[in-house]
Amino acid sequence: MKKYDYLIVGSGLYGSIVAHELTAKGKLCIVIDKRSHIGGNIYTEKMKDITVHKYGAHIFHTNNKVVWDYLNSFAEFNRYTNSPxxxxxxxxxxxxxxxxxxxxxxxxxxxxxxxxxxxxxxxxxxxxxxxxxxxxxxxxxxxxxxxxxxxxxxxxxxxxxxxxxxxxxxRRLPVRFTFDNNYFDDRYQGIPIGGYTPIIEKMLSGSEVVLDTDYFSDKEYLDSLADTVVYTGEIDRYFDYCYGALEYRSLRFETTVLENQSNFQGNAVVNYTDSETPYTRIIEHKHFEFGRQPVTVITKEYPLTFQLGDEPYYPVNNDENNALYEKYSELSRQQINVYFGGRLAEYKYYNMDQVIEHALCLVTLLELKK
Structure with a gap:
């Protein structure tokens, strides 16, 4: 008899929602992650009493009231408006x-x-x-x-x-002929007070969580622990790149505490649009929560060419890559008791509200199949 009902690979938003919903239904879940922390790319941490978005700015926005209410059941959101x-x-x-x-x-x-x-x-x-x-x-x-x-x-x-x-x-570039600096036109928008990590902690509170564990380092053993696997990593890696590697863009983040400065740029996000500046933007984290700390923390974001082994951030959804993904997707549908979901497993640039929608849909599907 297997020790767990579900092995969930990845503790990002998708995997954490699936784990939360399944444990609420009485299922036993183990969640593993190759990183040393939970939360995936929405992980936040405190530095000098400032909530820092470790992997870039994550501003939650949606028109879906069900999704908005769902996430607000885990945290209170502020009124932050994205105006880069x-x-x-x-x-x-x-x-x-x-x-x-x-x-x-x-x-x-x-x-x-x-x-x-x-x-x-x-x-x-x-x-x-x-x-x-x-x-x-x-x-x-x-x-x-x-x-x-x-x-x-x-x-x-x-x-x-x-x-x-x-x-x-x-094609969907926002262009407005009004004096309106709000980047998103969604009905609901904000940042969770205290960051995203406390949300993920609540979601995973009923699961066993194992960090610093690469699924592929001992896949056979890990698979043996549970009846069903929910996989949120790169789909091409799961199938050992049998059709070739999908293309991604990667990022490098350079975070600095400015001890003698309380306000570096006066805005949470400033994009650097010339070709000479090597980074694409600077994030000043305190402005996500209207902070008044005597110091500030900034992060410069550098885009990188993706190499196997790097962290993949953006799928390159051109015709060639999309065709390659469809071949992997067909393989995924042939798997028994293995389900694929999230940005990397579905090779799509999802916003957070879309991730939540898809995770909740998977839970419904899993319940129907039991």
């Missing part, structure tokens, strides 16, 4: 692209003037149907904004020329 800035060689612009951005760029004061400027630059560029990211961006916001605020940032982020990137990456 763009820094182009010392010039500051509001994001998302809105009337404040257009006024700063061109001096236009009305939506009609802004739209006329964008349409003029689009016509000058001779773009019909956009065939790549560069053409798509110019169609949306004009050449000036593309050159200053999109091109350098995007090429750093993806490690490719904008003309070699597909148009769909930027």
């Amino acid at each position: 800035l763009a820094n182009y060689k010392g010039e500051l612009y509001n994001l998302p692209f809105n009337m404040n951005t257009f006024y700063r760029m061109w001096g236009v004061k009305t939506p009609t003037e802004a739209l006329e400027k964008i349409e003029s630059q689009k016509r000058e560029s001779g773009i019909g149907v956009p065939s790549n990211l560069e053409e798509q961006a110019i169609s949306l916001v004009g050449k000036d904004i593309y050159e200053k605020l999109i091109k350098g940032y995007t090429e750093k982020q993806w490690g490719k020329k904008a003309v070699d990137l597909p148009a769909f990456i930027i």
Whole structure:
């Protein structure tokens, strides 16, 4: 007889929700993670009494009231609104692209003037149907904004020329002809007071948790512990890259405590959009919770080319990679008592609310199959 009902590989948001819901239904779960902490990429930790987002900014936003209420059952959320800035060689612009951005760029004061400027630059560029990211961006916001605020940032982020990137990456770029700096237009938005780690701790309180454990270091033994496996890691690694490796982008985070400074940049997130600056953004963590500590903590975020063994952060969802993923997905559907879920296992860039929706759907599926 197996010792556990479920082995859950990965203690990020997806795996933790599945573990919480299953233990609430009386199932025995063991959760393993190769990192030394729970929470995956939403892990937060205290530094100088400031909640630090160790793996980049995670601002929760959703239009799904069920998801919002679900997460609020684990923590109280503040009223933080994501209003990042763009820094182009010392010039500051509001994001998302809105009337404040257009006024700063061109001096236009009305939506009609802004739209006329964008349409003029689009016509000058001779773009019909956009065939790549560069053409798509110019169609949306004009050449000036593309050159200053999109091109350098995007090429750093993806490690490719904008003309070699597909148009769909930027198709949903927020563009507003109002003086509104709120990046998201979702009904619900905020940061959990005290960070995300306490949420994950509550979710995993009924499970056995084993850290510093790579699933593939002793897969046969770990599989023997439970009747069913829920796997949240890279899907290509699970199948030993039998069809080849999927492409990701990785990140490096450089976090610094500024002991003699209480406010470094006056905003939680500032993107650096020129091509010369090696990092894509600086996060000042205290501003997520309106902190007034006498010191501050900043994190510079550097995009990296992914190599096997690195931490994968962003799937590169071009046609080639998506076709490769479908081959792995077909293999996953042939597995018995093994279920795949989350960003890495599904090779999709999910927002947190989508992760929650998918995790709850998996729990429903598992219950139906028992």
